[in-house]
Amino acid sequence: MKKSIQKVLVVLLAVVMSVTFLVPGSYVKASMPTTDDFNEFDAWSPTLSELKSNAKQVDLIKNYQVKLKPGDIYYYKFKIHRKGNYRVTYTSNDIHGYTKFYMFNKKLVRRDSDVYVCAPNDPHYLERVFSTEEYYIVFRSLNGTGTFNFQIDYNTIPKINCSDLVLLKGKSKRLLITQSTDRPTWSISNSSVATVTAKGGGSAEVKAKKYGTTYVTASMDGKKIKCKVRVADPKLNKTSLKLKAKKSYQLKVKQGVGTVSWRTSKNSVARVMNGKVIARKKGTAYITARCNGKTMKCKVTVK
Numbered sequence: 001m002k003k004s005i006q007k008v009l010v011v012l013l014a015v016v017m018s019v020t021f022l023v024p025g026s027y028v029k030a031s032m033p034t035t036d037d038f039n040e041f042d043a044w045s046p047t048l049s050e051l052k053s054n055a056k057q058v059d060l061i062k063n064y065q066v067k068l069k070p071g072d073i074y075y076y077k078f079k080i081h082r083k084g085n086y087r088v089t090y091t092s093n094d095i096h097g098y099t100k101f102y103m104f105n106k107k108l109v110r111r112d113s114d115v116y117v118c119a120p121n122d123p124h125y126l127e128r129v130f131s132t133e134e135y136y137i138v139f140r141s142l143n144g145t146g147t148f149n150f151q152i153d154y155n156t157i158p159k160i161n162c163s164d165l166v167l168l169k170g171k172s173k174r175l176l177i178t179q180s181t182d183r184p185t186w187s188i189s190n191s192s193v194a195t196v197t198a199k200g201g202g203s204a205e206v207k208a209k210k211y212g213t214t215y216v217t218a219s220m221d222g223k224k225i226k227c228k229v230r231v232a233d234p235k236l237n238k239t240s241l242k243l244k245a246k247k248s249y250q251l252k253v254k255q256g257v258g259t260v261s262w263r264t265s266k267n268s269v270a271r272v273m274n275g276k277v278i279a280r281k282k283g284t285a286y287i288t289a290r291c292n293g294k295t296m297k298c299k300v301t302v303k
Contacts, residue, residue, distance in 0.1 A: 041098070041142045051075060051104060051136045058137075058152070066148045068099055068141040076137040078152050088137065090150035097144030104136045158184075160218060160225045166257050167194070167208035168292050169233040177202040177218050177225070184225075190214035194229050208232075211255040232257040232292040240299040243270070243279035251275040251298055256291040263288050270300045 055077035058064055066074050090101060139148055161176045175196075177184045186204040188196045193212035198204045206216055208231040216227045234256035241249055252275060253260045262272045269283035277287055279302040287298045 038098070038142065041100070041140075044140070046075075046104075046138065048106065051077070051138075055136055061151070061153045063149055063151045066139050066150070067146075068095075068139060068148065069145055070097065070141055070143045072139070072141045074139045077134055078137070079134050088150060088152050090148055093147040093149075095144055095146030097146075098142040099144035099146065100138075100140050100142075101148070102136075102138040102140065104138070106134055158218075158220055158223055158225055160227050162227055164228045164230075165206065165216075166230045166232060166292060167206065168294060169208050169210060169231055172205050172207040174199065175204050175206055175216065175218070175227060177220065184218035184220040187217045187219070188214055188229075189217070193231050230257045232294075234260075234289075234291040234294050234296065236289055236296040236298055238298050239296075240301070241277065242301045242303065243277070244303050245279050245281055248276055248278045251277055251287060251289065253289055253291050253296070258292065260289050260291040264300075269302055 054075040056075065058076050058078050060078065064076070068074075088103060137150065159178050161178065162173070165173055165175075167173055184198075184202060184204075186196045186198050188194060188206075190212065191214075192209060193214040194209055194216075195207050196204050196216050197207075204216070204218070206227075206229055208229075211231055211233040213231075214229050216229055218225045218227075232255065234253050237252045237254060238249070241251075243249060251262075251272070260275065262275055264270055264272045264277075264285050264287055266283060266285040267280075269280055269285040270287065271278050271280060272287050275289070277298075277300055279300070282302050285300045285302070287300055289296045289298070
């Protein structure tokens with residue numbers, strides 16, 4: 001085989017972990033190959049039972065090392081618990097000869113790359129979007145030697161399903177962290193305004209207590225994500241009014257967040273525009289204000 005040739009699916013560089021786990025994995029030693037074995041080697045694909053019986057379980061976000069010799073086969077497996085964009089990152093060191101890196105799902109859909117002779121510490125990367133299932137990694141050598149380091153981790157920045165949350169007093173909302181393999185730690189800046197309780201699966205429940213603003217923080221994967229929480233407790237400044245015809249009064253909503261919608265039950269008795277009530281003729285009308293999902297009424301009596 002010619003040296004200094006490589007064909008690898010390259011995508012992304014992962015941060016090298018400070019701890020490397022030297023793992024023998026599940027290892028199968030094959031006989032020394034001949035030139036006639038190259039075609040078979042290229043077309044090789046294990047059975048699902050072969051993968052299941054030989055594969056060693058590896059964890060996410062850990063760095064593992066494999067040392068290959070001619071004829072070696074190493075099997076590994078990992079489980080994705082949450083759908084998203086993960087990456088399998090591997091680096092090769094001092095590879096000589098013909099080796100291969102394979103990846104399979106349980107349907108034996110194969111993703112692989114040929115690795116020939118590589119420069120020392122030359123990094124190679126493979127990135128895929130995985131569903132929530134088990135995957136298998138196989139390192140196989142035809143006549144090659146060298147060392148591989150590999151790691152499976154989440155590829156994207158963790159996200160929160162809401163960055164600015166408005167809640168009515170007494171109501172609650174579930175916050176969810178996506179694109180993270182780590183369990184978040186939840187905290188809140190002002191627990192008198194709202195509380196936060198971890199619920200598992202990367203989620204937490206925020207419950208509104210009183211009018212005000214606070215911030216929920218989720219800490220994971222060495223990162224912090226914040227969600228602004230505004231608690232609304234809207235109230236009308238008047239619940240009843242007595243006006244003479246052609247007189248007016250400005251109704252206001254206090255402790256609300258955002259816009260207020262206004263309407264009148266009898267436009268002929270009293271009209272309303274942006275909270276300003278204008279009495280028209282003798283009678284009774286009800287002015288309705290709606291804010292943050294809460295409906296408030298003011299009885300207007302025109303003399």
